[in-house]
Amino acid sequence: MNVARVQVDGDPVAAAASLRALAPPGVSVSGTVSEIVASVRARGESALMEYVERFDRVDGPLRVERHECEEALAALDPAVRTGLEVAVRNVRAVAEAGMADDLDVALPEGQTVTLREVPVRRAAIYTPGGRNPYPSTVVMGVVTARAAGVDEVVVCAPGAHPVILAACALCGADEVWRMGGAHAVAALAYGTDTVRRVDVIAGPGSLYVQEAKRQVAGDVGIDGFAGPSDVLVLATAGADPRLVALDLLAQAEHGDGTIVVLVTDDAALREAVGAIVDAEAAGMDAAGALVLVPDPAAGLAVAEAFAPEHLQLMGGAAEALATEVRSAGCVFVGSQSATAFGDYVAGSNHTLPTGGAARFASGLSTRHFRRRMSVVRIGDAAGALARAGAPVAQAEGFDRHAASMRVRENPSG
């Protein structure tokens, strides 16, 4: 891993942009992805099968049978099963806590507007499987979709590794498909002879997967851009360099496209972290940077502009900034709060916005599987509302809109 030493004294936005430039941007795959999406959309199953054979690990037929998942669960290492069960319990508790009740709003003219939330009918969880299998992603996605009330939860995973199948059985996935990449996203968005289209596609993955989600968004709901991982550790005096270095190296395991960054105002800490990372990062293909800033506030400004997927705050002065953070996928506060806990068992969701999308996007939650609609009951408020609304409709040149309201002004007359 190439670990850059950077000094930032000025513009945090420019500094964040140069840190992002350490890994290639998503547009480089957009041409390939649009070709794949277009051919699966046009040719369906035959195109899908060609791409599965060309790009995915092919370990069996496209559809995984339910008994295969159950057998994988029965054969699962008991310690892994216990860990997944802890993850399921904690992720479910957090997901359920995020559910909101419907809200009735009574308005002065007498009408009511109910803010009603309903789950989508069918959702897919993309589970990465190119470089490493991610059974933990099955937990993050399926448990959250179930907590949201989705009727049918579908999982797709290239190669469908046995631990992924076991996690599907544990979480109660309804369908499992042995497919990945942009072609899987296109199949789930538009449907093929065997894959029925879904309403929402959520889940992390490589640039191919995230770019495909971006391209089909609008025809299907997506959670956002959850691509190659990143972590920014903002560390100040008192942080343990061994823990900081290990947390950077841990996320660097995600490989190509991953960015790991230390931001600190403590030159000695940076040197100590750098020595460990340099010694241990040989052969890793993530990008790294160790950034020196004049003070913790300047460090926070760089972090906010970078909008990391994971932000760790370590050391007294850094931890004191926790309430000021606005732009991070998930914030881990204190020396014990390693990102790796959030990846698996803490209860927070590990499917998080990357590439700086944490400026505006949120980590996966039940909201991504639910939609809100207003339910309007006018009743006796029609008269007052017609007197208010009809002139506005006429000002827009819509006479029949006005008439549609005015005709209700005197229901009995």
Ligand SMILES: NC(=O)c1ccc[n+]([C@@H]2O[C@H](COP(=O)([O-])OP(=O)(O)OC[C@H]3O[C@@H](n4cnc5c(N)ncnc54)[C@H](O)[C@@H]3O)[C@@H](O)[C@H]2O)c1
């Ligand atoms: N942001 C998050 O929440 C989060 C969570 C977990 C993992 N991740 C990220 O997910 C990613 C997982 O990536 P992965 O590659 O291991 O698995 P993946 O399943 O996302 O991608 C692999 C698939 O991409 C397709 N592909 C690969 N090369 C291709 C090519 N040249 N042309 C067309 N298609 C191609 C293939 O279908 C392959 O099966 C990592 O970058 C990791 O950091 C992110």
Ligand SMILES: N[C@H](CO)Cc1c[nH]c[nH+]1
């Ligand atoms: N760090 C990843 C999210 O960027 C999640 C993960 C799963 N397994 C290991 N890590």
Ligand SMILES: [Zn+2]
């Ligand atoms: Zn991770």
